[in-house]
Amino acid sequence: MTKYDAIIIGSGQGGNPLAKKLAAANWKVALIERKWVGGTCINTGCTPTKTMISSGRIAHLIKTSNTFGIHTNGFSVNMEEVLKRKNEVVVSFRESGTKGLISQPNLDLLFGNAAFSGPKEITVVKEDGSREILTAEKIFINTGLRTALPPIQGLDEINYLTSTSIMDLMEIPSHLVVLGGSYIALEFGQLYRRLGSEVTILERGPHFLSREDEDIADELKKILEDEGINILVNTSVTEISSPGKEVNLKIDSGGTSRTLTGSHVLVAAGREPDTTGLNTAVAGIGLDRHGFIQVNDKLETSIPGIYALGDVKGGPAFTHISYNDHLILYKNLVEKGNESIADRLLVYCMFTDPELGRVGLSEKQAREKGLRIKVAKLPMSSVARGIETGETRGLLKAVVDVDSKKIIGASVLAPEGGELMSVLQMAMLGGITYDVIRDNVFAHPTFSESLNNLFIKLDNE
DSSP, rough: EEEEEEEEOOSTHHHHHHHHHHHHHOOOEEEEESOOOHHHHOOOOHHHHHHHHHHHHHHHHHHHHGTOOOOOOOOOOOHHHHHHHHHHHHHHHHHHHHHHHHHHHTTTEEEEEEEEETTTTTEETTSSSEEEEEEEEEEEEOOOEEEEOOOOGGGGGGGOTOOOOTGOSSSSSSSEEEEEEEEHHHHHHHHHHHOEEEEEEEEEESSSSTTOOOHHHHHHHHHHHHOOOEEEEEEEEEEEEEESSSSSEEEETTTTTEEEESEEEEEEEEEEOOOTTTTTHHHHHOOOOSSSSHHHTTBSSSTTTTOSSSSSGSOOOOOOHHHHHHHHHHHHTTTTTOOSSTTOOOEEEEOOOSSEEEEOOOOOHHTTTTOOOOOEEEEGGOOOOHHHOOOOOOOEEEEEETTTTTTEEEEETTTTTHHHHHHHHHHHTTBBBBBHTTTOOOTTTTTTTTHHHHHHGGGGO
């Protein structure tokens, strides 16, 4: 048995920086990783998907270049080269992260499956079958999520794709059927449509992007449908079969039953916590009914000294949240701070094209809270920079508190929407009121300059 000051299970975007910082603070640290350094983000999430989405955007630009007066003789997609570029980017990020961990004094990087074998004891089963037992007073769980498989008859009998396996597919599906209307579903749906697939997205719920305001969701739905994506809401799959090369899906859409035929099926109907192999019961760690690790506002589990960070604890499943989790833990444990996740400003971005950047409260959430608000909206078709670049699809929207004039939320469906959203996020963090932004001098012509006109909309309310 080897004793450490801290054991971290999972080398994701919270686990890695926490391990390095604790080691730099003279803690003896063990970081355990099952497969690849970097977690979901680098290996099967943000990095590879956004790299491939860039290829899809190039295809889209070529396809629509005649609207700019640039005429081409068509194009072809070489998936081997698309995947080669994606893999090179992933490997470079992964190797860089691994080198940074290995070179850090006081830090041991171990590969294998980790599970609790006692209250503060971890057993690591390595690839060669050997075992190593570790113990520490502080243990951090950063194991993330995995694809959740919906209970559909016949699903386990076909070669379905997940968000991981589809990125190794060497062919372009002739008809990709996507189960679910999640952000993952929409990003992959648009990507493969642009690469040449027919795409059908099946959303079980009655509303498209139900977490977003209806006007934002409607605008994005129109954008995707204009690109040729077929989106069906209120649609459930009752049975799947694959008697030959094609896949038959029996669906119920709005009360009407029929059979939909596709070449490939992508399961993107949600994700679940990767906790089943941790043996958390031995340590007495509390899980909710979905298997997420329960934590308090300081990220501590039901057992003192054991913490969870990142997606495995539930809540917003975003890389930047996981990274911020590690900062909260480090500041509290090493710098003796009093940081909390309670009032953290939520931001995220969906990397469709145009991007959807979100910060703070939506209009729907603000009204549900009974807040006194004003709402500013500006279509991208009224943005000078958008017209000049041919990027007129989308909508800018901000929610403002009537009394304080402060921005309490924004939805930005626009080119580089995440970047423009970040401008409003900085204003919210600084307590800058909407009228200051309305009258501010932005460089012309930029997308940020559109914030002048966005908030001018409130003058007549």
